[in-house]
Amino acid sequence: MHEWALAKSVIDAVINIEKEEELPSITEVVVGIGELQDIDIDIFKQAISDIKLNTPLNKARFVYKTIPAFLKCNNCGHKWPYKKSIEHLSEEERENIHFVPETAHIYIHCPVCGSMDFEMIEGRGVFIEEIKKAH
Amino acid sequence: MKRSKKRIEPRKIYVKTKYRNIEKILAISSGKGGVGKSTISGFFSMYLAQKGYKVGLLDLDLYGPSCHLVLGANIKEYPKEEKGVVPPVAQGVYFMSSVFYTENRPLVVRGSGLNDAAIELLTITNWPDLDYLIIDMPPGLGDILLDVSELLPARFVVITNQSRISMESVNKLISYIKDQNLPFLGIVENMKMIEDNFIEMESKTQGIFYLGKVDFYPDIEKYYGNKREFSNSKLYEDISKIWEKLNGKI
Numbered sequence: 001m002h003e004w005a006l007a008k009s010v011i012d013a014v015i016n017i018e019k020e021e022e023l024p025s026i027t028e029v030v031v032g033i034g035e036l037q038d039i040d041i042d043i044f045k046q047a048i049s050d051i052k053l054n055t056p057l058n059k060a061r062f063v064y065k066t067i068p069a070f071l072k073c074n075n076c077g078h079k080w081p082y083k084k085s086i087e088h089l090s091e092e093e094r095e096n097i098h099f100v101p102e103t104a105h106i107y108i109h110c111p112v113c114g115s116m117d118f119e120m121i122e123g124r125g126v127f128i129e130e131i132k133k134a135h
Numbered sequence: 136m137k138r139s140k141k142r143i144e145p146r147k148i149y150v151k152t153k154y155r156n157i158e159k160i161l162a163i164s165s166g167k168g169g170v171g172k173s174t175i176s177g178f179f180s181m182y183l184a185q186k187g188y189k190v191g192l193l194d195l196d197l198y199g200p201s202c203h204l205v206l207g208a209n210i211k212e213y214p215k216e217e218k219g220v221v222p223p224v225a226q227g228v229y230f231m232s233s234v235f236y237t238e239n240r241p242l243v244v245r246g247s248g249l250n251d252a253a254i255e256l257l258t259i260t261n262w263p264d265l266d267y268l269i270i271d272m273p274p275g276l277g278d279i280l281l282d283v284s285e286l287l288p289a290r291f292v293v294i295t296n297q298s299r300i301s302m303e304s305v306n307k308l309i310s311y312i313k314d315q316n317l318p319f320l321g322i323v324e325n326m327k328m329i330e331d332n333f334i335e336m337e338s339k340t341q342g343i344f345y346l347g348k349v350d351f352y353p354d355i356e357k358y359y360g361n362k363r364e365f366s367n368s369k370l371y372e373d374i375s376k377i378w379e380k381l382n383g384k385i
């Protein structure tokens with residue numbers, strides 16, 4: 001699964017940014033899941049539990065938080081929720097955005113001025129939001 | 136209890152560790168457009184696969200992806216998913232490109248979007264244990280060049296034509312590579328039409344390794360996606376000579 005690669009990126013990143021001796025004291029990792037990529041949360045959770053087993057994070061609890069996605073037009077400044085745009089998308093188009101979110105630029109236009117030139121200001125990708133430690 | 140609440144984007148950190156162990160990443164680059172980066176990337180990958188190596192080819196030219204044509208890859212089918220996406224095999228080469236997800240439509244994005252898409256591809260692709268990963272670089276000096284030099288242990292192979300205009304832009308890339316102390320394997324002269332030694336001399340004065348030339352073949356398209364025709368061609372011989380020189384360096 002493609003969710004598996006994203007889950008692996010989260011665990012590897014935590015392991016890389018924290019000092020090795022601190023890793024076992026991590027009790028909780030809050031993971032932000034951007035709405036834009038339409039990640040299958042159950043598969044993602046399963047992947048995290050499988051991958052963390054053989055790491056110093058095996059005791060850490062992972063908590064998930066959905067981050068709503070917003071787009072902002074670079075041409076006219078209009079800001080709108082991604083949700084509004086997906087109604088018009090076919091299954092295949094959603095699938096493409098699921099794998100490479102930037103393909104949204106192919107299928108979505110600013111609802112006000114029709115421009116393809118927008119930013120994904122919120123909710124693109126997967127993030128580590130918070131790392132909590134026992135001491 | 137201690138908490139750190141700074142939002143962290145995991146992909147760059149992950150890509151750095153994930154590719155650290157692929158020893159032989161070759162970035163086929165130029166600085167100049169249209170000199171044959173994609174052509175050489177594609178045929179060089181086919182060549183290595185035919186020699187029995189396990190080769191990956193990653194097309195990072197997201198504005199103008201073209202390696203799928205050289206390999207004759209079927210872009211209509213989604214790559215399968217297993218712990219990421221599995222690069223489909225074309226002509227014996229494990230191949231990944233944005234075209235699988237764009238339906239071959241234009242991706243018009245600003246630089247930051249380009250970087251995001253490239254890093255996504257690097258993140259989600261589940262390469263097998265490769266002997267070589269060939270990267271087809273976009274023309275120019277910009278977003279993707281910076282990502283590749285910052286995130287990957289890539290070694291640069293620079294493609295030029297024999298013209299002075301080509302070399303003018305190529306020299307700028309070479310200056311960057313030298314300035315940043317990036318691993319630099321040498322220069323390939325492509326589409327050679329007249330006998331002269333301008334590029335060879337230019338390499339010498341700059342202290343760059345001249346890896347050889349590929350002649351201009353007007354019928355080159357007949358080798359696209361056709362490893363049998365390719366392996367009996369003069370093009371194959373040119374590439375094989377370049378490989379001998381390159382192999383001595385890696």
Ligand SMILES: Nc1ncnc2c1ncn2[C@@H]1O[C@H](COP(=O)(O)OP(=O)(O)OP(=O)(O)O)[C@@H](O)[C@H]1O
Nearest residue numbers: 168169170171172173174274326349350351352355
């Ligand atoms: N050795 C060669 N003989 C004949 N034609 C060639 C040769 N190498 C490349 N070409 C042709 O030159 C054109 C440009 O090649 P190619 O697309 O590989 O260049 P590129 O450097 O990747 O371009 P871009 O900068 O747009 O990515 C193509 O039409 C290709 O078929």
Ligand SMILES: [Mg+2]
Nearest residue numbers: 172173196201
């Ligand atoms: Mg090209």
Ligand SMILES: [Zn+2]
Nearest residue numbers: 073076110113
């Ligand atoms: Zn607008």
